[in-house]
Amino acid sequence: MSKQQDQDYLGRTSILDFDAPSITQLIDVRGWRQLPHEQAARAVYEFCRDEILFGYNAGADNLPASAILEEGLGHCNTKSTLLMGLLRALGIPCRLRGFTIDKRLQKGAMTPFVYFMSPKEILHTWVEVSLHERWVVLEGVILDEQYLRAVQNRFSNCTHAFLGYAVATPCLAKPAVQWTGRDTFIQREGIARELGLYASPDEFYTEHKTNLTGLKGWLYHHFFYKVLNNNVRRIREGAHDSTALSRECEHREPPSPSF
Template identity: 30%
Template sequence: MNMQHSCVQLTDLPDELLIMIFKKLNNMQVLHSLMGANMRLNEIIRDQTFTDRLTFVKWSFNKFFYPLSDTTLDRFCQQILPQIHHHVKWLDVEPLSMKRILLAGEYPNLYGLSIYNIEEEIIQYFFNEADLSATHYIDHHHLSITSLAKEIIRHSENNTPTEHAILIHDYVRDSIPFGWSGRFWNETASDVIKTGRGFCNTKSSLFAALLRAVGIPCRLQFVDINTQILHGLVDPSITYELHTYTDFFNIEQQRWCHVDSYIVDTALVSAAKEKLVQENTIIGYGLHRDGQSEWNSIDNTFIQYVTNSEQNEKLERPLTIHKYGHFADIGAFYEAADQHGVQDRLSNRLFKWIFPLLIMPRNRAVENLRKR
């Protein structure tokens, strides 16, 4: 019996009886078979009875879950979901087809998402709200952050999280040039926009805030890095200082990516690398000679924290020593560090008073190099 003849028979039945029949069938099969058959059936099967929960997986006897066939997915993503996405409250998906399904509609009433065959690393992400939460320093709910984030991604061609992340990265890298403010690290992300310059700690706060403002999870990692990385810009009085980089979760690739390539602006990178080559130096002027400032949102990319370079063996001191792990923000890190004793807190306070006197020659050195 062909579909047209079946529909003619179905339309002879009253709506109440049709609904009773359809309820006894698999709702996915009902939607796949009857959506678009005629206006009356469309109206019936668009009801939340059949669209509340959609299951885009099938399972085998060994309890392994598979995606639906490509032809079935095509029909749902191209023809069905755009018509019913506003009714959907729960989706059952698996990683291979999840992206297509989620991009097929806006799902304003979605409150549940079951993901099958998901790796442990992905599970940790989905259940860690901190990677999307606002903090004192990562104040991504601030109007200046939300407005800026919208403006940056407005230029997105494909409107994907990956493309949004790259646009945000490039903005932070070049629109907030490398430099210091009198408040040193003690700036919120919205403060950094006002200051108009930043270094690893503050630019990382801004990068994280803009990512979270568009729904991209991320976290900040803290390590001690060799202060010779700033050779030629400052006269380091200590051997190591705190460095911040960002863990970015690429949901399309389903893995974490580590990046600090947004810290040094393109103009400074070009001039600094030229100086490093001239001096036959590995680190200095704010970067590592093997560092990269272009990022594809997939690969780990560093301009300072370049730990995989063979050149590091030639350094007098290791590039990095302590790796502290990730904290909610820079303030949370220093709160934890302050618990080591009063002397640490006193030193930190003294440095905050002294640092504003030091930034003018630092920024002047950066600007002179950038203009080369």
């Protein structure tokens, strides 16, 4: 990695505000600065995956890392931002890769009306972290363990590739989300198009904006996100009707990624 790339992949930005007091305090309390880089990256990854619950943020995708930490929940794009902020605060280079995903993978996690209102393709990002001179994909950060286990329990008889409930994976029973020092994935099979590599979320959202704008954005930020989070909470707590859920477990071919 060149010196310029190193600077690009470690720098603070408006969205990656890793010098915010709340982020600094979290890192100090957890003792992450004292860990070797790979151990620190693992600790940060597992924190963002499981302690920041899967959910839909009240603000737009381009929320700063400190706001996501304060809210305590996130989805693919906002969890990616927080993960990057924490990694860079620890001096660990990371970058963002952008995509669109087929909205079918959100069916079930979204309520029917919000799903209907959503665009066919939704912006999606994952983080790539530099460890041992290679880039490791950390997409598996999106779903907290409790939520993922609830989906697995509901569809315990699923034997084919699974697409829905914010999951797109070849094997629902054993998705590649655990830290091994290698790539992790939970929604990759739902990718429609690749949008490229970015040094920061700021660059990505400057080019691609955010998922919801205009009237749809206003409705989301004032009403929809609360409905969606109530739905996610019910799934996590296992409160959905199992009969209705069983009808959702049908074989649906994922889109063919263009990368």
